[in-house]
Amino acid sequence: MDGxxxxxxxxxxxxxxxxxxxxxxxxxxxRLPDRSFHRxxxxxxxxxxxxxxxxxxxxxxxxxxxxxxxxxNHYRHLEAYYGIPLAGGxxxxxxxxLHPSDLTYIANHAGDRALIVDESLLPLYEGIKDGLDxxxxxxxxxxxxAPAGMLSYEELIAGVDEADYTELQIDERxxxxxxxxxxxxxxxxxxxxxHRAIALQAFAAAMAGPFGLHEADTTLPxxxxxxxxxxxxxxxxxxxxxxxxYPGPHLDPASLLQAFEQERVTVTAGVPTIWLGILALLDAxxxxxDLSSLRAMIVGGSAAPRAMIQAFQERHGLNVVHAWGMTExxxxxxxxxxxxxxxxxxxxxxxxxxxxxxxxxxxxEIRARREDGELVAWDGETMGELEVRGxxxxxRYYGDEDTGDRWTADGWFKTGDVVTIDGRGCxxxxxxxxxxxxxxxxxxxxxxxxxxxxGHPAVAEAAVIAMPHEKWTERPLAVVVxxxxxxxxxxxxxxxxxxxxxxxxxxxxxxxVEEIPKTAxxxxxxxxxxEQFAPAPGSAEVAS
Ligand code: AMP
Numbered sequence: 005m006d007g008x009x010x011x012x013x014x015x016x017x018x019x020x021x022x023x024x025x026x027x028x029x030x031x032x033x034x035r036l037p038d039r040s041f042h043r044x045x046x047x048x049x050x051x052x053x054x055x056x057x058x059x060x061x062x063x064x065x066x067x068x069x070x071x072x073x074x075x076x077n078h079y080r081h082l083e084a085y086y087g088i089p090l091a092g093g094x095x096x097x098x099x100x101x102l103h104p105s106d107l108t109y110i111a112n113h114a115g116d117r118a119l120i121v122d123e124s125l126l127p128l129y130e131g132i133k134d135g136l137d138x139x140x141x142x143x144x145x146x147x148x149x150a151p152a153g154m155l156s157y158e159e160l161i162a163g164v165d166e167a168d169y170t171e172l173q174i175d176e177r178x179x180x181x182x183x184x185x186x187x188x189x190x191x192x193x194x195x196x197x198x199h200r201a202i203a204l205q206a207f208a209a210a211m212a213g214p215f216g217l218h219e220a221d222t223t224l225p226x227x228x229x230x231x232x233x234x235x236x237x238x239x240x241x242x243x244x245x246x247x248x249x250y251p252g253p254h255l256d257p258a259s260l261l262q263a264f265e266q267e268r269v270t271v272t273a274g275v276p277t278i279w280l281g282i283l284a285l286l287d288a289x290x291x292x293x294d295l296s297s298l299r300a301m302i303v304g305g306s307a308a309p310r311a312m313i314q315a316f317q318e319r320h321g322l323n324v325v326h327a328w329g330m331t332e333x334x335x336x337x338x339x340x341x342x343x344x345x346x347x348x349x350x351x352x353x354x355x356x357x358x359x360x361x362x363x364x365x366x367x368x369e370i371r372a373r374r375e376d377g378e379l380v381a382w383d384g385e386t387m388g389e390l391e392v393r394g395x396x397x398x399x400r401y402y403g404d405e406d407t408g409d410r411w412t413a414d415g416w417f418k419t420g421d422v423v424t425i426d427g428r429g430c431x432x433x434x435x436x437x438x439x440x441x442x443x444x445x446x447x448x449x450x451x452x453x454x455x456x457x458x459g460h461p462a463v464a465e466a467a468v469i470a471m472p473h474e475k476w477t478e479r480p481l482a483v484v485v486x487x488x489x490x491x492x493x494x495x496x497x498x499x500x501x502x503x504x505x506x507x508x509x510x511x512x513x514x515x516x517v518e519e520i521p522k523t524a525x526x527x528x529x530x531x532x533x534x535e536q537f538a539p540a541p542g543s544a545e546v547a548s
Pocket of ligand 1: 185232303304305306307308326327328329330331332335361419420421433436442445447
C-alpha cells in the first residue's frame, strides 16, 4: 500500500523559496578582495540568483549542463550555488589550488560548457583557457568590467528581469552540483550530487546531534566552496536562515579572527591547518579578540589533533567539533560527540571521544572490513577499511562505469580509511589505505609524484610517503634509489618536478637509499618507510 503523502521534491529551488519567504531580511556578508565588507540581504541574494539562472538560460545553459566556478568563498559564489541549478544546470566547483594541467583535465572531463571565474584568478584562467572547451567565460569583477572575450557577471545579471523567472520543475534525483576528488589513485574522479542528497544533508547538519545549525546562528565557512560543497554550509545555512559570512580570499588567522569578532560568528568550519594557525595567534595574545559568540569550530578534512582540541577548550574556552567526511559523501559522514553516558565522564575520557572521528550521522551506515575480507567486530581495537552507504553517498563516479575497486558487490563505498569502531559505533581513523598525502586539507598524489620521479634519467625507484607536519598536518617525503652511476640532488629533483606539479605538491625532503622495502607482490612497503623516516617522538602526530 502506498503512503498517502505528497510527492514533494527535495530541491534547491525549494530551499531558496523558503529562505526568500521567511528570511528575506537576514544578512549575507562577504569580505571583498580589498578587505572591505559587502553586505546584502537574503532578499537581494534570491533576486540575483534568479537573475543568474535567467542569464544562463539565455546563454543556452539548461538541463544537466555543467557550469564551472573558479572562485573563493563569497556572495556571488553563493549565487552561483543556486543560480546554476535553478537554470537546470550543475555547478561544478573547480579547486583553484590544483595544477593547471589537472584543472584542464577536470573541466574537460566534466564537459563544462561555461566557467565563472574571479577577477583575481584570471592569471590562473589565462594559463588554462586554451586547453578548455568552453562556450562562455564569465568574470566576476568588482568594477563589473570584463576582459576581451569574456562576459561580465554583473552585466549578465543586470541584463535580465527577475519578473521573468519561473521555477523549473526539477526532479530531486537530478544533479545539482559536482566536485572532483583526487582522493583515489589514478585521474581525479567526478562526484555528482543530486538535489535530494544536498537537501537531506542540509537537514542533517541542522540536527542537534551533528552541528545543530539554526536561524540564530552566524556562520563563517573557512572550508573552501570549491571543496566538497563547503561541507554543505551554503545549503544548510540558507535552509535554516542563518546569517552567513564569507571570508573571500582572506584566510589568514588575523583576518578570520577579526571577522569572527566583528560579525559575532557562532559557528565556523575548516581543516586543522586553519585552526592551528588561529590557536597560535590566540596563544600569543589571549585577550586580543572577543570570541564569546563562537559556540562551535567544526574541524575535518584531516584528523584534528587531540592536543589542539584540548588547547582551544582549556586555554580559550572554545569548543572544537571534530567531523569526518568525504567528497563522495556530499561530504558529511561522522561527527564526534559525547553521548549521554559520557556527559559525566572525567575530562580525559571526554577528550578521548571528542578527538575521535565520531558517530555516523542519520542515514549513513558504517562497517569495516579486514584485509582477509571479514567484517571487523565493533570492539574499538580491530582495524579494517571503513565502508559506508547512505542517502548522500556516491553510487559511482561521473563517466566511469567501473565501480569495481571502490564499491563492494553489495553497493557499499570503500573509503580507503582504516578505522576501529567501538561498541557505541564511534569510529577512529588509524591509517589510510589510499596512497595519498593530505596537506593543508588538500590531496597530493604520491603515485603521480613517484611516476614523475621515476621518469628522471638518474632515478631507479622512488616512493613518496606522508610525513606528519605541525602546520600542514602532512607533507610529502620522497625516498629515492638512484641508478648505478646516476647522480641527482634534491634541488635537481625538485626542479625536475616543478614544471608538472603545483608548488605545494613538491616533496619537502628527499632521502636517498640503497633499496626500498617491498611487499611479497613487489609493491613499496610504505608502512616500513613511514616507520623508518618517522620524526623523533614528540613531533606532530600523524594525521590519519
Ligand atoms: P576529501 O574527499 O578531500 O574531503 O577527503 C576525504 C578524506 O579525508 C577521508 O577519506 C579521510 O582520509 C580524510 N579525512 C577527512 N576528515 C577527516 C578526519 N576528521 N580525520 C582524519 N581524516 C579525515
